[in-house]
Amino acid sequence: MSASGLVRAVRTYLDHLGVERGLAVNTLSSYRRDLRRYVDFLASREVHELDQIDEATVASFLVHLREGSEEHPALSATSAARTVVAVRGFHKFAVRDGLTQVDPASAVRPPTPDKRLPKALPLSDVEAILEAAGAPDTVLALRDRALLEVLYGTGARISEAVGLDIDDIDLVDRTVLLRGKGDKERLVPVGSYAVEAVEAYLRRARPELVSRGKGTPGVFLNARGGRLSRQSAWSVLVKTADRAGVTRDVSPHTLRHSFATHLLDGGADVRVVQELLGHASVTTTQVYTLVTVDNLREVFATAHPRARG
Template identity: 35%
Template sequence: MTWDEKIKDFEIFLRFERNFSENTLDAYIRDIKKLKEYAEGDLENMGPDSIDYENLQEYIFNLSKQKFSERSQARWISSIKAFFKFLLEDECREDNPASLLEGPKLGLYLPDTLSLTDINKIIGAIEISTDLGKRNQCIIEVLYGCGLRVSELIDLKISNINFKEQYIKVVGKGNKVRFVPLADYTAELIKCYINDIRSKSKVNRKHEDTLFLNSRGTSMSRVIVFLIIKELTDKAGVSKKISPHTFRHSFATHLLQNGADLRFIQEMLGHSSITTTQVYTHLKTEELRDVILTYHPRNAKITQ
C-alpha cells in the first residue's frame, strides 16, 4: 500500500460518494499530501498502513507551532480523520489512529448497512430489459450475495467460478485466496449473464477471462461500479449514502442477524483478524438492546 495509491482512492471516494465541492476536495487532498510528505521525510517513509496516533499527534503539534489559524488546524484534523476512516472502511487498516485526535474517547466505527427492503428497491430500479441492466443486476447480486470488495469484483475471473461445486475463488488483499459459496440464485444469474449478455460482447484479448466487462470489452473500474450504484440508489429513492462496500457490510450483517457464526463470516469476508469482523457484533448487540428495552418486563414503567 502506498500513499499515492490510497490518496487517489480517497479522492475518488470524496468526489463521488461524499459529493465534495472542488474547493473542499482540493483542500482535503492537499492536507493528506502534506501528511504524506511528513511521513516520507520525518518518519522514514512510513506508509499509511503503519502510521500511528503518536505520529499524527506530533505532526499536528508541529503544524500548530507555525501559527496557522484555528480554522486551518480544525480542517487538518477533519481531513486526517476522514482519510483514516476511509482506510478503515476500505479494510486497509484494522484501526483508526486518528480517532483520538479530538478527545480521549475512542469512537467505534460502524459501517453503514442496507436493509433487505432497500436492497430489493435498488435491484428493482434496474432496467433488466436491456443487456446493460442485466449486467448491472448481476454486479449488485454478486456484491451482496458474495460479500466481495469492489476490487475483487472487477478482477473476478470466469475460470475461478466453479458452478458444479457452487463456489468462487477470490483473490483478495495481499493475494490471499479464499473460497466463497455461491447461492443457487446468484449462480444462475452469473450463468445467464455469461451465456446471454457477455457472449455478445467484443472482448479485448487481455480480458477474455474477466467476468464483468465495460463497453470496450475490458475490465470495469471502481469508479464505474460506484456510479452504477449511485444512479440506482437515486432512482430507487434510497436516501443513504451507498458505495460498493455497503453491500459487503450488508452481506456480513445479514448473515450475523440470521445466526451465522462470526468465524464463518470472517472466512467469507477474507479478514485476516477476527477483530475486524467483530465490528458487526456491535450491530447485533444494538438490536438486542432495542428488543430488551422494548419487551423486557423490568424495563416497563411501574404503575401504582
C-alpha cells in the first residue's frame, strides 16, 4: 500500500467513526489530529504500507510522542495515551476490514497517565473554614466545627470520621481510634483544637441530637439523631468552605491531603505520616513528599539571590 493508500485507509476509518459509530465532531477531530501525527511519523521513516508496520514501529511512535521533536513538542502521558488509543483503534479496524492480516498495535499499551499530585489547601484557607464552621453558635454548628477539626486534625477519611463511636474517642489521652480500609484500626493523636471542639460538641450539642433519635453510639449525628452520613458530612464541608470564601475545590479528601502536606512541610518523617494516614505502603505516602519538594523549589526560586533566571 502506498503512502497515499495509507492515508485513504485512515480516511476510511475516520468515516467509519463519524458515520457508523456516530462520534461527536470534537472527538472525531481529536482522532483525525492523532492519526495525522501517526501517518507523518510513518512517512518520516519511509513506512508506506500497513504490512511494513510491526510492534516495534508502533512502540517507537509512542517513544516519539513522549520525547517530542523540533516539529512537535513532547506530549504528556495523558495525551500520548489518547493518541495510542486512536492508533490501536485504526489497526484493529484495518484487520477487521481486510486491509491487513496483522494488528501490530495490539500489544502496545498506552502510557499510564501522570499521577496527579494531591492538592493541599494553604493553612489560611483551612483556618478560615474551621472558623466559619463554628458560627453561629448552634447545635449543628458545634457538630460541624468538631467534625471538620477531627478531619483536619487527624487526617481521617470521611468514612472513618462518620464511623466514629463514642468509645473510640479518648479526650484525656487525646487519641481517636480510626477504622480504615479492610477494617484495619489505628490510634491517632488529636490536637488541642480538635479536642476542644469535640468536648464542646459532646457537652453542649450531642445530648440534644441524641434525644431526637433512637439512640446511637455514633459521635457525629444528624438533625434527626441518627449517625451522620458521608454525603451529609461532605455537604457540611462544601457549604462551610463556601461561607468562608474559599474558592478552591474542597472535599473531605482535601483536608486529608492538607493534613499530610502540612505535617511534611513542618518536618514530619514520611513514615510517621504513613502511619497517621493508615497507608499500607510508604510508596502511597511519598506522593506527598513531591508536593513539599515543589513548595521548597518555589521558596528557593523566590528567596535565593542566585536562583533567578
